[in-house]
Amino acid sequence: MLKKVEEIFFRGLMLLSNLIILFVLGLIIYSIFKKGLSSLSWEMLSQRPHGGYYYGKEGGVLNAIMGSLYLSVGATFMATIIGVPVALFMNVYLVKQKRVLNFIRYLLDLIWGVPSIVYGAFGFSLMIFLGIKTSLLAGIITVTLFILPIMIRACDEILKTSPMGLLETALSLGSTKTETSFRVVLMQSFSGIVTAILLSFGRAIGDAASVLFTAGYTDSIPTSLSEPAATLPLSIFFQLSSPVPEVQNRAYASAAILTIIILIISVSSRALSKKYHKNRI
């Protein structure tokens, strides 16, 4: 009898926490779209801010949309070509060194927890050291550093689930460790790797603090890596701090745009990864 009560109690508790999360998520999306939808227009998407934009005059946030896309695609690309091989190295080459592996994982978890503003400050001092100005390049470097531990650990968690027998099989066929990594282990975990890349992309496009000092902010769309770039999170921040109600509403419209971009990327890459998922053993 007591067991039954316990069962019902904990099931109720789990249901409740699920509902709370769903409710909060729903509330966020609802408030973004409710406040933002009125300002969301074609003009908002297709134009840069014109004179007086921040006082409620015409123009849009194309600068921030393009800036965010350049920045996060660039940083995600960099983090992928560095992070995926690192995760493969950990799970194919270091598989025997359990202690080393656990230490690396521990370190990565630690730097995962470092707040992004610290990355921003670090990126800033790196810029001074390298002698580069506030620019798209500096932003990409900083955001790459910021998402790298996320990328590596997310890929690592996926690759850890790849069965040991598969590794043994590939090696016993006479493949080198590199061939095993890229042709077998990576293919086995491909859809999971795509999810890891997405997760990193989401962090890259959504972060404001790391780009504040490094990528800067501008009303124009960058045409080279050495120009500063605007980003959606910063554009939300600037618009929201305006005293003009229309500009504040545009902040919510920008937030809606950011949410939609993440949704589009997420859905399309999942469809892409399905193609590789079918070969999974």
Next chain:
Amino acid sequence: MDNTKIKVDNLNLYIGKQHILKDINIEIPENKLTVILGPSGCGKTTLLKCMNRLTDLYPDVKINGSIFIDNEDVLHTNTDVTEIRKKMGLLSQRPFPLPMNIYNNVAYGLKISGRRNKKALNSRVENYLKIVSLWDEVKDRLHEPASKLSIGQQQRLCLARGLAVDPEIILADEPTSALDPISSEAIEKKFVELKQQYTIVMVTHILRQARRIADHVIFMYMGEVIEQGPAKEIFENPKMERTKKYLQGAFN
């Protein structure tokens, strides 16, 4: 006297402080089917994995002694592991097809050794799938994922894949333990056919299976080799007390 293909000399293996393999000295004859027999947990699989150095992958493993294959010491640090592994096909307890289609599973080993001629690949894939009697079942769906096959078909595919790289030795670790009786029989039959050309080392704890197909038997118990010799001698006239007991079904 048969030629010795694999010779294990004073092999000791420790995992951490545990002594897993104790003073193993065995000789495995060429082009014969050798069965390593013994109850679960006696170190059979570990011994097999030493032969193609998959033990390299496990943490805290310490090995001393030597394993000679054609007079080359597998365990020597200067030995090219990749080359050694190409000499041996491995069939594991559970089939592990590669995460790709049926065709590429067989062609994988060939492709990584640099053979890319499409026609030659096609004919080799067909040939090896025929050897394991899988061709008729899969010829119309070569480009489907290997994971769609039944587990018995997967194990035969893994055998074809292993044979396609021209090994001299087949290492099989309880290759029928996950299979149904019909698929098991198919694998056993293949082994009997294949032993003309290959040296086969099969690990099993199934006594009846060993009786059916073994030419040479190595009986292991608790990390030690208790007795080894031609199958007939071991089964009909075991010398050691523990072998007798095992054959009568006292363990397990």
